[in-house]
Amino acid sequence: MSDSENTDMDVDPEFEVVAAIDFGTTYSGYAYSMTDDYKKDKLNISSATWKSATMISPKTPTSVLLDSEKALVAFGYDAESEYTLLAEKNEHEDFYYFRRFKMELFNEIRDSKLTLKTTIRDINNKRLPAIDVFAHAIGYLQKHLLDHLNNRGMEIIHQHKIHWVLTIPAIWDDPAKQFMREAAKRANIPSENLTMALEPEAASIYCKHLSLEQGQDQKGFSVFQEGSRYLVLDAGGGTVDITIHEIQKDGRIRELELASGGPWGGTYVDKAFYKVLSEILGPKEFETYKREHALDVMEIYREFELQKRFLESECEQGEQKTPSRNITIKMPVTLKNYCKQIHHKDIQVVTSEASCGEGLTWNLDKLRISSKRLSDMFSEVCDDIVKHITKLLESSKVKGTKTILMVGGFSESQFLEGKIRSSFPDMDVVVPKEAGLAVLKGAVLFGHEPNEISVRVARLTYGVCTCEEFDKVKELHPRTKPKLMNNKNYCENIFSKHVQKGDVLEKEETQEGRPYVPLHPGQKSIIFNIYTSTEDNPKFIDDDGCKYLGTLEVDLSRLNYGSRKSVRVKFIFGGTEIKVVGKIEDTNEEVEVNFNFLEESPNALDEKDVYLDK
Template structure:
């Protein structure tokens, strides 16, 4: 057995349910003593692993600058401001290599060579890879795009780890953490180059970094992003994780009235006591939460963040399905592999049309997209007939026409591509607004790049006519700029709602009237008695409101053997409020908590106290020797495989 909890003096011997005094750690292969090595040695509890959300005397008060990286599914960028003028936020401009398009974000694309070394990112990666395809050299490279969404999809199917892989455009795989770290490092280096060009000399230790993640991402995914940032040479002591809808909410709260879209206003939206729903519609995911404005401009989450993979690329998938209905999956896949640059340009043009106002993108009642002549010629070569003739054989006969190098579709067909996403958004918002916890919420704040779509805006407005829809002019930059503000003042989010019930796996004295006979085991301390294993020892309950820097109750453990060097146990989450066992429906293994107890100074039976903190954007843990009060080494690993 790895560890146990000491019984309290006043414990009722008949008690069988888990209490604070009888929660020993369950003995399993996953929690037997771990010998500390360079690869698994627990980190000392210090400023880098205490709550990510600091208080007024925060660790970043001496930083000269805050730089936020908004790592998006389709586009990414960074922004920064100096501590001397926190509201003066700078965003670099990016220029497409194939057009005059200038934007504040660049495509989330990574190009690596055959040795997995970095080559290019963003528009440069798109341009270079297209050239390699034309020169028949693409097999020597890895080209990754939209890999953030791949990561989210992986978390829905399997436990995330450092070994999790993502596929490039041709199906070649690499560890996801490697791809993410290359992207983060490029943006980090780009900032330093930009500062050097301006003659600004700032060292890494002078910068507080902020990395954005969707609020619906799970805890291992957040730790994954932190590890990727560390691989990109960002010191963990100088890094905070920001939740995207929270960042957008912070940004909008500080905007003047004239910075909102015509027809929407922030008047009274952000006054104390007001409640509003944040609809963060990005390229990959839709993040939804509800905030209440508290005193001194603080914000409190009223409903745990929720949403799904209904973002802008859902529209792309629907558009792509139309194409495959006409030309077939194999033809489109072959075209993507053999004419990559043209394929990318087609979807880039589609992206522009997605964001335009309906009247601008559909003159004469039709939406026009450019299509390469190669696409049309190849189709005729493969199938022996032109694509117009084939289209007339499909359900798109009356709504889609091919004219020269253009694809022209009726406005109704174009709008139908948005329907699956809009339906999901409307249904989810409707359910959330019906929750008694958010009663009185009649404002919807729309942010994120996908919120710039007039079709999405109209769908929300028509579905909720009694709600005021508020949209900032820079909806696509709300998360990025808000993340900078969050970095300067992380304590602005005063409280959050816990998504799951968290606990550790432990054992308790076996009671045949209460416990499952299949979980009966001999007590390793007393062979004449029995214990029940796989007990879910609850630390915090799903739906609980946790405040900034709030610590849960301390739990004390002690080693079973005198030669034991570590205490290790499994952490679980549950969708249920009060689970009894860790293997019952709704329970999921989260990770492993390892406490280094090698330095016990000859104590006869040392005790160690550990406590979890949930008030920040990440779970953190601290531990101490309960007898000497010295800080103990402890590590929470959420990226290991299941026990």
């Protein structure tokens, strides 16, 4: 990937439409606005409506159904319906059904190295390459939008006239961003027409514009006055992103603290419920049940999701009370029969004897969950959010932050809102209209004006792996031994730092470049292994906290053989994605730079090694 594909782009005046795709864990959708309409009314943003058998909503489930040849059959509500029909006929086993699979990427980021070979599991534990599944989903939403525009008589709008924006969690790392860009590319979205938008930033932009439309004197929206500081709590289905912003004199938004968060979205309430069923039946037995009774499992999913939305928390004088109502879920008869078959007891007896059975009662085919037990399921994830916010607000960097802005689908949960209000009684808590669409509509606004976010904070320390002449660095690392190359002793695996964790990064501000020289005169390119670190000043790439990120290749093929090829490499941070500029020291000639953050492992030392020219 070239550096030109790795930056927030200035919107080309030739673009006729800005279209945003919000690829969510639970639900996905798109929104758009015409460039001419935006100039007259920035909030004139259109979004799709999706229909199921029971409801109409602005988003559709993030569900993908593929056939045995891995071709797309259906997406969203249609995928749910099609898979249900297949399961009714017992014809589903040759199909692939992926539901809420976005979090698989988060798991890969956390547990291992994300690559183009990474696979994810469908609901029956069958695996396919993640890049293919994501590309199918993005491609479907893209096509749906193009068809929608055509149906409105806008077939004159061609693909190259659309500026696409794809939303991503702020806590995702650089390989995940490149992964999403590659998935969009495979879905035929031109990379030069694509911008990535960080979800909490997009929501913040939307709320700022909403406040300007409704008036700064409206309750809660005074937060967007010059100098105001506020915490953005973007609670989605899978992840929770938290950032702290400040409104600058020019009206643009400045990030005060690096984005952080965790897997505390609304789907984790669902997981707590499914964990209960797993403990009642037994983990292996529950997995078997899910495979053999796919249709009934789908009904359990739907029923719990429907009932979960009814949970309300009552807040009075800053204290949160336990919700006053129980919920009742209709359960399939096959579950009771299966339990009797494997445990030789009725399910109500097995439940009462289980350690997880408190607050659960059965009545024929219905499972009643007490308000206290359901509250506990919510509290488990909400408590993690509260703890994280509490820690963030202790930082001196964010002193003066008096408002919490809640956005994202999970922020529409009255339980979560009540938990936040009761936990932070001295803070103003603002939940804007259409909190679940704030990210999506904000992404459209960001697509029109990507410079709305002017300052970000580096989440990690970034550097490249280099060699240095041994005599200059031998005191840095007592265990290091010199390596003889070209009749000189070199020290390998030096962490050459370009930006430090916590650095304030102005958008498009070029960091100070560092010069590198190839070890061999005939090299046609230089390949750097890029590393990140959670520490401020790592010395070597194998220090604690260091992690391999990917490769960066600088093309030297146009230079004369034997010429001095010292290359000054400058990283440009502050945008949604990293950009790098490479220039030949002697001629100031700019050379092509290509990223690959999806490499499985670092390149071994070879003829493309470099050393730092100090």
